[in-house]
Amino acid sequence: MLFPAALGLGLPIGIGLAAIGSGIGIGFLGKGAMEAMGRQPEILPKLQVAMIIGFGFAEALTIYAFVTMFFLQGRIG
Amino acid sequence: MQTPRPGRDILDRALRASWLAAIFIALVLAPSHPYDALSLLAGQLIAFLHFIFLRKIVKLFTEKRGGAGALIAIKLVLVYGGLMALMSWGRVQYAPLCAGFALPFAALFLKSMMLAFGAGPASLMRRGKPAVLVAMFLALAVTSPARAADPLPSTSGTHGATETRPGDAATSDPSHPQPGANAAEAHHEEGAAELPNWLVILHDWNPGNPVINWLDENQVIVFAWIAGFLFLFISWIAMRNAKMVPGVLQNAIEWMVESMENIAGGLLGEKHIQRHFPIIGALFFYILTINMLGIIPGMKSATSSLDLTLALALITFLYVQFWGIRNLGIVGYLDHLAGSPRDAIGWAMLPVMLPVHVLGELAKPVSLSCRLFGNIFGEDTLIVVFVGATAMLIKASLVALAVPPMAGITALFMMLQTLTSIVQALIFSLLATVYLYMMLPHEEHGPDESHAEPHATH
Numbered sequence: 313m314l315f316p317a318a319l320g321l322g323l324p325i326g327i328g329l330a331a332i333g334s335g336i337g338i339g340f341l342g343k344g345a346m347e348a349m350g351r352q353p354e355i356l357p358k359l360q361v362a363m364i365i366g367f368g369f370a371e372a373l374t375i376y377a378f379v380t381m382f383f384l385q386g387r388i389g
Numbered sequence: 390m391q392t393p394r395p396g397r398d399i400l401d402r403a404l405r406a407s408w409l410a411a412i413f414i415a416l417v418l419a420p421s422h423p424y425d426a427l428s429l430l431a432g433q434l435i436a437f438l439h440f441i442f443l444r445k446i447v448k449l450f451t452e453k454r455g456g457a458g459a460l461i462a463i464k465l466v467l468v469y470g471g472l473m474a475l476m477s478w479g480r481v482q483y484a485p486l487c488a489g490f491a492l493p494f495a496a497l498f499l500k501s502m503m504l505a506f507g508a509g510p511a512s513l514m515r516r517g518k519p520a521v522l523v524a525m526f527l528a529l530a531v532t533s534p535a536r537a538a539d540p541l542p543s544t545s546g547t548h549g550a551t552e553t554r555p556g557d558a559a560t561s562d563p564s565h566p567q568p569g570a571n572a573a574e575a576h577h578e579e580g581a582a583e584l585p586n587w588l589v590i591l592h593d594w595n596p597g598n599p600v601i602n603w604l605d606e607n608q609v610i611v612f613a614w615i616a617g618f619l620f621l622f623i624s625w626i627a628m629r630n631a632k633m634v635p636g637v638l639q640n641a642i643e644w645m646v647e648s649m650e651n652i653a654g655g656l657l658g659e660k661h662i663q664r665h666f667p668i669i670g671a672l673f674f675y676i677l678t679i680n681m682l683g684i685i686p687g688m689k690s691a692t693s694s695l696d697l698t699l700a701l702a703l704i705t706f707l708y709v710q711f712w713g714i715r716n717l718g719i720v721g722y723l724d725h726l727a728g729s730p731r732d733a734i735g736w737a738m739l740p741v742m743l744p745v746h747v748l749g750e751l752a753k754p755v756s757l758s759c760r761l762f763g764n765i766f767g768e769d770t771l772i773v774v775f776v777g778a779t780a781m782l783i784k785a786s787l788v789a790l791a792v793p794p795m796a797g798i799t800a801l802f803m804m805l806q807t808l809t810s811i812v813q814a815l816i817f818s819l820l821a822t823v824y825l826y827m828m829l830p831h832e833e834h835g836p837d838e839s840h841a842e843p844h845a846t847h
Contacts, residue, residue, distance in 0.1 A: 361652050365823060368816035372756055375763035382766070 320388045323381045330377035337370035399500050400444065404437060407496035411489055418485070425485040431475055432489025439468050440493060584773055586612075586689040612691040616679040649673055652815075653822045661829055665822075668708060672701065673818035680765055680810030684803055690810075693766040695758060702758035705821045710750070713828035725828070726750070753824055757817060764813045768806045775799045 345363040349356055411433040415426040442464035449457040475481050592605040604611050627638040635643060653669050654662035676692065683690030691697045714722045728735065728742035735742075779795035 357652075358655055361655060361819065364812065364815060365819050368760065368820060371764075372760045375760050375767075376756075378767055379759050379763045382763075 316388050319384055323384060327377045327381055330374045334370050334374040338367055341366045341370060403497040403500040404440060404493055407493040411492050424480050425482050428482045429485035429489040432486040433492055435468060435472050436490045436493040583769060587687045608689060609691045609694045609697050612682060612689050613679060613697055616682050620674060620678040646670060656822050657826050665825060669818050669822055672821055673814050676817055677814040680814055683769060684806060690765050690769060692761055693769045695762045698758040698762040702754035705757060706754040709824045709828055712825060716829055757820060761813055761817050764809055768809050772799060772802050
């Protein structure tokens with residue numbers, strides 16, 4: 313298989329896989345935060361901050377894949 | 390009757406300002422591009438007539454007098470017919486026409502923004518009129534030398550003179566930014582596509598000028614400066630006459646700063662936030678301003694380049710390490726890096742834990758910068774893709790079919806971009822806070838441990 317062809321196939325798949333992982337992580341985070349908010353609405357501000365930080369960490373994985381794609385994009389074809 | 394009506398006043402002043410600007414730009418353009426200057430003035434005239442007729446019609450309607458229908462008919466014939474006739478005339482240049490047409494709208498928008506911000510900026514402008522004149526002549530000085538050396542820069546330019554036209558049209562008329570992607574691709578052939586900003590336009594219009602060349606090569610720096618000065622200017626306007634009962638702008642700024650301080654203070658603790666809020670808040674508001682700048686047509690988010698985000702992340706990293714060393718001492722800092730070995734297992738794990746912790750510290754700036762860059766750049770790319778698709782549809786003369794849905798989708802993604810801008814600025818500053826929190830001694834655990842120890846001795 314040609315290197316550009318492999319890259320052109322692999323990069324989108326890689327981003328998709330990373331997005332699946334991030335999506336699962338963000339989903340779990342959101343679920344936990346929602347449940348905690350429903351149980352204890354008074355801790356909402358503190359919880360929101362922690363939730364957003366967690367979102368940042370989870371989302372970063374997809375962003376790494378995206379940045380990798382951006383750096384390798386020029387080598388396709 | 391005794392008070393001047395603000396609507397009439399603001400319209401008059403906006404029209405006057407737009408006429409001044411149009412005549413100035415036409416004078417600058419006239420020696421090298423006479424038809425461009427004429428088109429600009431024509432566009433300005435059409436928009437001026439539009440506003441005048443609109444005011445007359447609104448007056449007739451509100452005062453319940455007849456003749457509105459006739460006036461509307463006259464306006465349709467004169468303004469829109471004139472526009473159609475102008476556009477079908479072969480010599481007219483679309484880009485300056487659109488720019489001239491957009492000028493009164495832009496002036497009206499700026500004037501109403503000033504009105505919304507209170508009398509402060511308006512009085513500032515009134516006092517700053519000499520400064521505005523000086524800036525205009527400075528602009529003239531910057532643009533003139535290369536024109537003298539190169540009388541027809543747009544036709545003898547080094548790159549893609551034919552592609553510069555759509556780029557011109559794109560940013561001079563904010564309602565039609567679609568055809569710009571082609572100009573961006575023509576200009577930055579090696580990089581990824583991005584919407585043309587005013588520096589690219591300036592460079593295409595006047596390629597030989599060293600000042601403009603420098604500005605064009607260092608776009609990230611220029612837009613970071615613009616954002617910084619904007620941020621300073623707005624803060625200065627808001628806090629110039631700080632009162633106990635705040636005005637609109639002061640209230641907004643104070644609310645933003647206070648809520649940011651509360652969020653970061655909830656993580657860092659009351660004592661540390663007093664010392665560290667300046668850098669955390671500055672990071673947040675600076676990144677927010679830079680991100681938001683990209684939404685304005687003709688502007689660019691400087692954070693869509695890895696250089697700026699890496700610089701910000703390195704500043705954060707150095708700040709955090711500095712405070713770590715200062716608070717823990719050299720020995721304590723090394724101890725922290727080694728994972729605080731207290732028993733035999735800890736010391737045995739030292740060769741493993743030390744590199745892991747050092748790598749973890751080094752990964753922080755990389756992750757911070759890549760996160761911000763990736764998010765902002767991704768949003769920009771998304772918008773550029775849709776704008777490019779719209780441009781392609783326009784090229785295939787499917788304007789009526791393409792523009793409304795495509796413009797709607799683009800507007801939707803711009804809303805998403807606003808959200809991303811705020812959230813990413815928040816995440817960057819909050820992660821900086823968390824990294825700082827990891828390095829600082831935690832007083833709130835002190836009393837707990839001292840309570841716990843007597844229990845252990847019992």
